[in-house]
Amino acid sequence: MKTITKLWASAAICGAMLTGMAQADPHPTAELIIEGELHLATRAEPPEHLGGALPEIYSGWLFRTDETRELQMDDFDNPGILFTERGLDRWEMADGATEQSCADCHGDVESMAGVRAVMPKVNEDGELWALQNYINNCRTERMEADAWGWRSEPMKDMTSLISLQSRGMPVAVHMDGDHAPFWEQGREMYYTRFGQLELSCANCHEDNWGRMIRADHLSQGMSNGFPTYRLKNASIVPLHQRFLGCIRDTRGETFAEGSPEFIALELYVASRGLGLPIEGVSVRQ
Amino acid sequence: MTRRSLTAACTVSAVLWASAASAEIAPADVVWEDEIAIPASLSGAPGDPDAGRIALSSRSVGNCLSCHVNSDMPEHDFHGDVAPPLDGTGARWSEAELRGIVANAKRAFPGSMMPVFYNDNPADYIRPGNAYTGRAYDPETFSTLLSAQEIEDIVAYLVTLTEW
Numbered sequence: 001m002k003t004i005t006k007l008w009a010s011a012a013i014c015g016a017m018l019t020g021m022a023q024a025d026p027h028p029t030a031e032l033i034i035e036g037e038l039h040l041a042t043r044a045e046p047p048e049h050l051g052g053a054l055p056e057i058y059s060g061w062l063f064r065t066d067e068t069r070e071l072q073m074d075d076f077d078n079p080g081i082l083f084t085e086r087g088l089d090r091w092e093m094a095d096g097a098t099e100q101s102c103a104d105c106h107g108d109v110e111s112m113a114g115v116r117a118v119m120p121k122v123n124e125d126g127e128l129w130a131l132q133n134y135i136n137n138c139r140t141e142r143m144e145a146d147a148w149g150w151r152s153e154p155m156k157d158m159t160s161l162i163s164l165q166s167r168g169m170p171v172a173v174h175m176d177g178d179h180a181p182f183w184e185q186g187r188e189m190y191y192t193r194f195g196q197l198e199l200s201c202a203n204c205h206e207d208n209w210g211r212m213i214r215a216d217h218l219s220q221g222m223s224n225g226f227p228t229y230r231l232k233n234a235s236i237v238p239l240h241q242r243f244l245g246c247i248r249d250t251r252g253e254t255f256a257e258g259s260p261e262f263i264a265l266e267l268y269v270a271s272r273g274l275g276l277p278i279e280g281v282s283v284r285q
Numbered sequence: 286m287t288r289r290s291l292t293a294a295c296t297v298s299a300v301l302w303a304s305a306a307s308a309e310i311a312p313a314d315v316v317w318e319d320e321i322a323i324p325a326s327l328s329g330a331p332g333d334p335d336a337g338r339i340a341l342s343s344r345s346v347g348n349c350l351s352c353h354v355n356s357d358m359p360e361h362d363f364h365g366d367v368a369p370p371l372d373g374t375g376a377r378w379s380e381a382e383l384r385g386i387v388a389n390a391k392r393a394f395p396g397s398m399m400p401v402f403y404n405d406n407p408a409d410y411i412r413p414g415n416a417y418t419g420r421a422y423d424p425e426t427f428s429t430l431l432s433a434q435e436i437e438d439i440v441a442y443l444v445t446l447t448e449w
Contacts, residue, residue, distance in 0.1 A: 192411060193411060194411050194412050195410065195411070195412060195413060195414055196400070196410050196413050196414065196422075196430065197400040197430075198400060198401070198410065198411075199398065199400075203398050204367075207398070208367045208398075211365070211366050211367045212363070212364075212365045212366050212367070213351050213352060213365045213367060214350065214351045214363045214364075214365050215362070215363035218367070244419065247412075247419070248414065248417055248418070248419035249417065250414070251413065251414045251416060251417060251430075252410075252411075252412045252413065252414045252419075253412040253413065253414045253415075253419065253420060253421040253422065254414070254419040
């Protein structure tokens with residue numbers, strides 16, 4: 001009995017704490033406007049499939065400092081834009097045995113508008129592919145060039161460039177039909193408590209967003225800003241690099257970047273952000 | 286001191302050391318009381334609150350401030366707030382309960398986000414890793430997150446936190 005009473009007392013203290021934590025919430029009024037022109041929504045109604053797990057969905061941008069948020073509002077200040085510029089050079093550069101460039105088949109890069117918004121997507125063979133898989137397929141099959149590494153500079157450049165073409169377009173991943181089993185797999189992973197610390201994605205990003213783990217302000221883990229320029233890494237960071245880091249930090253055995261597991265997780269995480277726009281290349285801490 | 290008495294002293298201390306070592310309770314042998322409390326010292330020795338203070342705040346040991354605010358440690362920046370504050374834990378919980386919570390908080394708080402600090406069985410985890418390398422665990426080195434003595438030291442410190 002004594003123990004039960006203490007548990008209740010402890011729960012009451014937790015409840016009192018929760019009400020006093022508004023200081024760590026996402027920024028209440030900031031608006032993301034790029035170059036004073038393009039307004040990107042950073043708050044949206046949660047998708048139905050979340051079943052009320054989140055009251056509203058928020059871009060990770062709202063959880064960052066004033067300085068970091070400002071960097072993303074100006075393309076001259078956004079270091080990720082440099083990657084897109086190098087990407088455009090690569091777009092037009094002939095490569096591989098066929099001596100073809102991306103532009104030779106696809107024309108202007110603007111033809112890629114909307115592509116990032118539906119990634120990852122099931123291919124003709126029924127496999128779930130991320131943008132990186134489609135890029136490498138073009139390189140190895142059509143250009144007869146070497147595949148790019150998931151974390152390589154050219155891959156960062158090209159994914160940044162292609163993402164920029166979808167800037168402002170809503171996340172539009174598919175969850176049903178061919179995509180359903182992959183989505184279910186990703187959902188299962190999201191709630192799995194990995195590693196010796198037994199932490200799931202949901203522990204931090206669904207149950208504790210807005211709170212602090214040491215100096216880290218927990219966001220809702222939305223992926224619509226990826227690939228993101230991460231100040232801590234001083235580079236473009238692909239989503240799978242963050243997945244890998246998170247599972248490693250659970251004292252867990254991670255999955256590989258580009259693995260089927262991470263692509264399934266990418267699909268599910270993207271679907272939690274249905275309603276938010278692709279930010280092109282975002283800036284995070 | 287003669288050679289003989291030195292030998293005798295060494296023998297005595299070796300015996301003491303051996304008995305202290307054998308008094309350590311392995312994770313699988315922990316005896317629980319009321320499901321959530323551990324009455325006996327895990328190391329067989331008393332805890333040192335000063336060592337516990339350091340172990341609790343050290344990022345490479347307890348790293349408790351990742352999630353808990355502790356007003357007794359203003360010298361450390363950035364206390365996390367995903368878990369209840371440590372203030373007053375010594376007033377709210379007995380030493381045995383604190384030992385149980387540090388060793389396995391999921392008994393007192395089912396589904397808690399708090400890691401289990403005293404379990405060395407990799408089969409209880411999903412994809413356990415080799416520390417923070419991201420690689421698979423090594424059966425030779427997989428161990429508890431905190432040693433028995435580190436838990437004793439941290440518990441000895443926590444019981445001093447009676448102000449809140």
